[in-house]
Amino acid sequence: MHSMIGKPRLLGAVVMGLLSGGVAAQGRTLGASDYAQAERFMSYNTVPLVDHAVTEVHWLDDAHFWYVDHDANGDHFVRMDATSGKTVPLFDQAKLAAALSDAGGKPVDTKKLPVTGYEARADGRIDIAVRSKHYVCDLAAATASCVDRATLVKTGDEPGALSPDKKSEAFIRDWNLWLRDVASGEETQLTTDGVENFGYATDNAGWKHTDKAILEWSPDSKQIATFQQDQRKTGDMYLIKTRVGHPELEKWKYPLVGDKDVTMIERVIIDVAAKKVTRLQMPPDQHRSTLCDDVSCGPDGGWDDVKWAPDGRTLAFVSTSRDHKHEWFRIADARTGKVRTVFEEKVPTYYESGNGAVNWRYLPETNEAIWFSERNNWGNLYLYDLTDGKLKHAITTGEGNVTEVLKLDPKTRTVWFRGVGRTAGVNPYYQQFFKVSLDGGKPVLLTPEAADHTVTLSPDGRLFVDARSTPTAPPVTALRSADDGRTVAPIATADISRLKAAGWVPPIPFTVKARDGKTDLYGMMFKPTSFDASKKYPIVDYIYPGPQTGSVRGRSFLAARSDHQAMAELGFIVVAIDGMGTPWRSKAFHDAYFQHIEDNTLPDQVTALKQLGKAHSWIDLDRVGVWGHSGGGNATAGAMFHYPDFFKVGWAESGNHDNRNYEDDWAEKWQGLLETGKDGKTNYDAQANQSFAKNLKGRLMLVHGTMDDNVPPSNTLLVVDALIKANKDFDLLMIPNARHGYAESTPYATRRRWDYFVQYLAGNTPPKEYELKAWPWK
Incomplete structure (x- = not known):
């Protein structure tokens, strides 16, 4: 479901x-x-059979990104310089294919490299993700080689949540949260009181149950916001595998509609260096999100409804009622755990904070918050004063939805967002890209073409890659300015002549x-x-x-x-x-x-x-x-x-x-909520x-x-x-x-x-x- x-x-x-x-x-x-x-x-x-359909790019820094360009000769990994518009191969594909073949013991096709991630290392080697595995590869040596990264640093195999400085990753072991040093593999236990079905950062929504840690690192990589998830009273689900011999029982926590006891979370902040756990001063919260029906909506295991202040002193978060009708915007003191409810919103049906992403934002520098609401029958952004919790004004108004806030610049007080239904005469499902001032005014349409726009912003937000297409027209991909939408450089124009010929x-x-x-x-x-x-x-x-x-x-x-x-x-x-x-x-x-x-x-x-x-x-x-x-x-x-x-x-x-x-x-x-009559x-x-x-x-x-x-x-x-x-x-x-x-x-x-x-x-x-x-x- x-x-x-x-x-x-x-x-x-x-x-x-x-x-x-x-x-x-x-x-x-x-x-x-x-x-x-x-x-x-x-x-x-x-x-x-579709050539040059580039819809996904990966930014390396503010001025470079890589992507895969496919044609009749196979996949080509390309690096583009956003300043000059010039492209070069990301790496020597033949060398990498040979090295990966040796490392994995299976032939790897140069034209169909199964590479899903790339990162350059300071020592000149490259880190290559091949589906769920990672390899460290040296393509500059006389004989190119790749080594399984797991063999370089002996660690546990639990999936980790990487810190912003990329030096550490947090992971779950035996219901507790641990820290792993990426370079050395050294592991440190951060919590000690996690017990079965009452563990830290555990990912269990019933319908989803993984080993990923759900948490939010502070920007300086010194603190972790997470929770201790209480499933001790939650009911069990059972499935039996088909096999010869005694059946194998699979059992996990799976709350059902109407259950008196469902999964709850107790919010905590962990000081990594001191290994100190500060429990927020509030009752347990519902295992809910403002956007989806899990506490974590994204595939990366992030915690969408929690946002740190840049200085790490405070933490903003939103609590959601069990029926999704009531939201509370709250701020916690990271040192003491004291919590203040700043404002709330109640709705007659259900609240959602966006269509494709959680769209509220925390601006502690000016003591403000951006809040998403459908109070006028459309998804718009509103500016709140965090001193008194009062609404200042609407940032966007009228018909059409803000679907995803992609960037906020507190200095220029500008928000960039994807939206639908905001341009007359354009299919109401086509995503377009806009920018708007926090202080109001008409949003600026940066992608006026009547098409569905997939947007990938550069880290500094100055540029974006725009892949526009429709169900009947293949993608045209270009590098554009986030200031006015002008095209900086073409990237690719898809060619479906081979597809049509078939x-x-x-x-x-x-x-x-x-x-x-x-x-x-x-x-x-x-x-x-x-x-x-x-x-x-x-x-x-x-x-x-x-x-x-x-x-x-x-x-x-x-x-x-x-x-x-x-x-x-x-x-x-x-x-x-x-x-x-x-x-x-x-x-x-x-x-x-x-x-x-x-x-x-x-x-x-x-x-x-x-x-x-x-x-x-x-x-x-x-x-x-x-x-x-x-x-x-x-x-x-x-x-x-x-x-x-x-x-x-x-x-x-x-x-x-x-x-x-x-x-x-x-x-x-x-x-x-389930209601039973007499x-x-x-x-x-x-x-x-x-x-x-x-x-x-x-x-x-x-x-x-x-x-x-x-x-x-x-x-x-x-x-x-x-x-x-x-x-x-x-x-x-x-x-x-x-x-x-x-x-x-x-x-x-x-x-x-x-x-x-x-x-x-x-x-x-x-x-x-x-x-x-x-x-x-x-």
Whole structure:
């Protein structure tokens, strides 16, 4: 169900329905060549055909950055001088490939170096990240060599949180926080009273449980802000691995909706040199965030709602209530632990501090804070006085959202941010880049092009790399001035001629009206490349209902969006529609089905599909399929149960079918705290899919991994139980030992999904046991 910022927790599921006699009469038999044609449009086949699509760069310092430039000859690692605009190779790829081959004992292709990180060392060697491993490489020697960094310094293998000066990293061992000297590997224990399920900096949101340390270093690397996380009363979750012999039990803390005791945190500040722990003078806080449903939203393990003063004397943080309706902005004295609540905000539905990032900021130099609020129905920035907690004025106003604050310069009192919906006539999902004065005034648009802009600022904030694209136009990447947006130097212009030559066609963006008949909804359509307007095509609706993300997933260029085009090749029209209740639009739009998770945007999906069917004679509304994963699996089953005469076939993967069997935080934010009446009925009854399983008429496949530690498989088994008791025919695929994503079983599940829609929605016969051989895992 969950996703990391930027990467949603819930994915999609597919449900399929019964065919009419007319469907069965079509009956053609597909061969392996038909599936091979579909597979040509999978991302692992299309992405390599896109040349010079540079969307991610890595700044080395204020004037240099590196990136990977791909073309028909492979990947090229490039270093650019932002002052001159000139580029040089980042390193000798042939030498590095040979050295990595020797170090890892496996051949490394010069044209496909698996390098994910680079850093130059003072001794002339370079530090290379290869996925999760690090190598120290000497390419200047007569014979280039790479050594596994872990063998140079003998340390534990716990993942560390690096200090700003890069000299130390903090990590968790035996429920306590430790310090590791990066150069020598020497380890020092910082806390001593951590015990099982009451440990320091532990990362456990129930749906996510890792060994990463959640903390925030002070700018001078002398202090650490973290917490002691109390899970001693939190309930357990259990899963059993499939194996020969006695089963292996997996057990961890997993709070559920309505639990009396959920995970709490006790905030602390640690003086690293003195190894002194100062506990903040306040009661335990909820394990919550202003942005997502975990105390840590980003994939790097940072602590988003905690910000140090530059001098390390004070610490600002925001506390969030269990139901996400109440926020408290607080400042702590780092030496004494004394806490002052400066101001607070209460909302009727749920509070969020941004769309893509936590957007509040702490300005102790002027005793001010930037606060994000949707109080005027849009996400805007406000300036608060920290002396009395009073609002000074709005920094941004009007319609459209500030999505991510990327930089704040307290000296010039300037904020740079990404935003959506702030420019008339531009797609409301396209991210643009702005700057605005803290003292108000009209924001300056730095990227006026009507496109989705991915922005990477230089460390000093003077320059930014802008990659602009749309779903139909590949990226153009340039170095630009953060002062006025002017282009300083071109970087790359993507070329999709090889992709087009392979038969690729772009998705078709479309707009329809929502359930209210007034609000615009935006979607994507995928048609077979052999499309014939004289034919009637079944339509498959890919659904991810939100509320934390939508079905379309971003508006930048992608050579493949899931397997939508691949499925279309098998004789379908495939669509993805962002319904009301998904983010990036107004607060009212996002709130559309608050406290009614069972809505799942389904009223919008149905009305949108009907509008498309009316507009296009080649769409057959008697053959409608739906599929999704996680939240989309929930929505798929809901579609089959609540609209049984409309949706004929569904494929529901890993659905959170009853959120009382899902971790507490996600549903308590969107559905509210569990309330039980005197009659035993609850405010969660209507969202439980199993209660409506008796309505099934079409063909439904339920899929789940048996070791899903995000959405436990009991969610699907509740629906299975209800279907059996209702004497309903259905299909079930349980994938042994698979997690929320299906890993090496993904090609199998994908092929089975194709088969399911081909057979039951199109009325055709799929080839027997086609194997997706080109899959990256194969």
